[in-house]
Amino acid sequence: MKIARVTLRQLRMRLKAPFVTSFGSFLDKDFLLVEVTDTDGTSGWGESVAFSSPWYSEETVKTNWHILEDFLIPILFKEPVRHPGELSARFSPLRRNNMAKSALEGAVWDLYARRSGQALAAALGGEKAEIEVGISIGIQPTITDLLRLIERHAAEGYRRIKVKIKPGWDIEVIKEVRRHFPDIPLMADANSAYRLGDAARLKELDAYNLMMIEQPLAFDDIIDHAALQAQLSTPICLDESIHSAEDARKAIELGSCKIINIKIGRVGGLTEARRIHDLCLDRGIPVWCGGMLESGIGRAHNIAITSLPGFTLPGDTAASSRYWEQDIIDPEVIVENGRIRIPKKPGLGFEPVRNRMDQHTIRSQTYRP
Numbered sequence: 001m002k003i004a005r006v007t008l009r010q011l012r013m014r015l016k017a018p019f020v021t022s023f024g025s026f027l028d029k030d031f032l033l034v035e036v037t038d039t040d041g042t043s044g045w046g047e048s049v050a051f052s053s054p055w056y057s058e059e060t061v062k063t064n065w066h067i068l069e070d071f072l073i074p075i076l077f078k079e080p081v082r083h084p085g086e087l088s089a090r091f092s093p094l095r096r097n098n099m100a101k102s103a104l105e106g107a108v109w110d111l112y113a114r115r116s117g118q119a120l121a122a123a124l125g126g127e128k129a130e131i132e133v134g135i136s137i138g139i140q141p142t143i144t145d146l147l148r149l150i151e152r153h154a155a156e157g158y159r160r161i162k163v164k165i166k167p168g169w170d171i172e173v174i175k176e177v178r179r180h181f182p183d184i185p186l187m188a189d190a191n192s193a194y195r196l197g198d199a200a201r202l203k204e205l206d207a208y209n210l211m212m213i214e215q216p217l218a219f220d221d222i223i224d225h226a227a228l229q230a231q232l233s234t235p236i237c238l239d240e241s242i243h244s245a246e247d248a249r250k251a252i253e254l255g256s257c258k259i260i261n262i263k264i265g266r267v268g269g270l271t272e273a274r275r276i277h278d279l280c281l282d283r284g285i286p287v288w289c290g291g292m293l294e295s296g297i298g299r300a301h302n303i304a305i306t307s308l309p310g311f312t313l314p315g316d317t318a319a320s321s322r323y324w325e326q327d328i329i330d331p332e333v334i335v336e337n338g339r340i341r342i343p344k345k346p347g348l349g350f351e352p353v354r355n356r357m358d359q360h361t362i363r364s365q366t367y368r369p
């Protein structure tokens with residue numbers, strides 16, 4: 001591939017409703033898109049999942065722009081790329097900044113798949129024709145509000161309901177949800193809101209037949225999670241703590257989790273995401289694809305990686321309409337009966353719509369070798 005230019009855009013899109021987690025609330029979402037164009041004029045697209053504030057991880061929209069502009073794009077321009085699988089090694093001299101790496105690597109993967117006439121899912125080695133998905137529901141003003149949303153999303157067919165929890169919005173909430181929905185596949189995500197000293201309280205969740213509890217303890221911990229997992233019968237799933245296949249190996253060997261949430265951005269791109277998938281498949285650890293309230297472009301990448309066989313649990317890739325009045329891709333992501341069909345067209349299989357992107361773009365810049 002001969003790369004002629006890279007364009008960064010910062011978009012601001014309003015979610016249909018505020019999304020509330022234990023660490024903060026989102027309504028107007030700023031994010032970056034990366035467009036990599038080759039000398040024939042074909043473009044590939046990537047999305048940075050960094051938020052404007054460093055609440056989920058240390059990366060932000062601004063730090064991603066800086067790292068892309070000053071480091072990653074120059075590295076990309078330095079030598080020709082034969083295959084996108086080379087990039088994670090080329091980016092590795094830069095410490096962390098995984099969401100920035102992933103946004104650029106993802107655009108090159110899409111470009112590569114389009115150039116070679118294959119769907120991105122197939123280029124990654126995925127064989128599924130469709131995937132099953134769940135939905136993540138933020139913290140609500142009241143339990144009644146939450147029950148109403150679960151009712152609606154379960155009726156829409158979502159295969160698993162994830163409820164956000166935090167101290168003061170946990171045991172009572174899960175207990176009520178179970179009372180009203182005794183059979184739904186249910187899990188809880190704490191986004192690091194607890195400490196090991198809360199183990200007795202977290203153990204109360206064992207009574208409610210949860211599929212898993214996601215990231216109960218600190219964002220950078222795998223030691224206390226191992227101590228907690230030893231006390232819980234509910235499987236622990238790690239999200240924030242896992243940044244690489246090496247992190248995953250260590251967490252599995254320590255017994256810190258029984259399930260891993262793979263977010264492409266958090267782990268530095270599709271190549272590393274696939275490495276974690278391969279390791280987990282080998283070790284018998286189920287994985288699923290997490291979400292970062294992405295636009296359609298990030299969503300399309302999530303759909304492609306979920307086509308790999310080890311993604312055996314429903315992920316957080318809900319329909320475009322769950323987040324946006326109008327998504328920036330055509331077609332939008334549709335969930336029918338809790339399933340998304342994997343597109344067969346070359347590349348992402350969802351076309352970015354330029355005039356829609358333009359409406360939301362607040363900054364853009366093009367870089368050339």
Ligand code: OSB
Pocket residue numbers: 021056135136189191239290291292293294316317318
């Ligand atoms: O922890 O998975 C998370 C949203 C923002 C930040 C972190 C998380 C989430 C979600 C929503 O749970 C997933 C989605 O619907 O995209």
Ligand code: MG
Pocket residue numbers: 189191214215239240261290
């Ligand atoms: Mg999470």
